[in-house]
Amino acid sequence: MSRTVGNITRSAALLLALTLAAGVTSCGKKQQAAETTPAPAESTATATPPPPAVSDANIAAIVVDADSIDIKNGLVAKKMAKNAQVKAFAQQMITDHTSVNKKATDLATKLSLTPEENETSRQLVSNADATRDAIKAKTGANFDKAYIDNEVAYHEAVLDMLDKTLIPNAQNADLKSLLESVKPAFQAHLDHAKQVQATLSK
Amino acid sequence: MPGGRPSPLFARGLLVAALALCSAHCAGPARKPALHRIVIRRFSYQPAALEIAAGDTVEWVNDDIVPHTSTARSGAWDSKSISPEGSWRTVPARKGTEPYGCLFHPSMKAFLVVR
Secondary structure, three states: OHHHHHHHHHHHHHHHHHHHHHHHHHHHHHHHHHHHOOOOOOOOOOOOOOOOOOOHHHHHHHHHHHHHHHHHHHHHHHHHOOOHHHHHHHHHHHHHHHHHHHHHHHHHHHOOOOOOOOHHHHHHHHHHHHHHHHHHOOOHHHHHHHHHHHHHHHHHHHHHHHHHHHHHHOOOHHHHHHHHHHHHHHHHHHHHHHHHHHHHOO | OOOOOOOHHHHHHHHHHHHHHHHHHOOOOOOOOOEEEEEEEOOEEEOOEEEEOOOOEEEEEEOOOOOEOOEEOOOOOEOOOEOOOOEEEEOOOOOEEEEEEOOOOOOOEEEEEEO
16 A cells, blocks of 8 residues: 555656656757747847746745645654654654745745745645545554655655756755755655664564 | 992882872973864764864854754763754763764764764
């Protein structure tokens, strides 16, 4: 059953990747079309670089949503988990992601950047909601395993998104720096989740 | 026995007296304990390995985005939660190598060597 949950998350990660790839591809196509259209003879201006696949406002929304998702997952696990290590991990996710979200919203306020929901953030939230509902239907050790399996897959997916989409597309230096600070948090959580996952499978 | 060699006992006594005098007067001024700062940034302790002298103070400064701890594996010290922008200090008492880490994040590891 936990495999189903893992698959749900992997599907979510795949959907995310496809959504982002579609954004990048359509952006690339627009650029290609612009390149094949003959430029006016009098134009001597250099080509304007294409806009990023996701804007800083989009990135801010994705970061806040990604954190909020894991806080919600943690709140469910804190209530439903039986295993002490799983409960402690859930509390850690609540503490850390609340802290990261505060940093992200503080920075957005400082930069007057209003997080703007977009296809990627909406997809992220709807997939996470569906996954959470599937996990909540489980009980006892099955719940513990499903929650931790999902935490491993979720942190892997977000790390992938940080590396391939969010960090490369961030335009503002402070936002890029925040994303680079967030990455070790997700990596440490992934390592921790794998450690708990290993003890559950013993 | 005037003019003869001093007895071994006398020679040993002289040596002990010389050493005692030297330890009282030849040693330099007492070393002032130092303050060492370890910065916690991006889920790591910087520096991750630090050698200090007994009596020195070590301060951990949390320059990260989440709370962390500095907790000795032996139980010699435990900072409890250090909030972002917060700090905590201690004077490690035990000589030797002391591994420590963050109670919240098991992947964070470092060590102190107290000489």
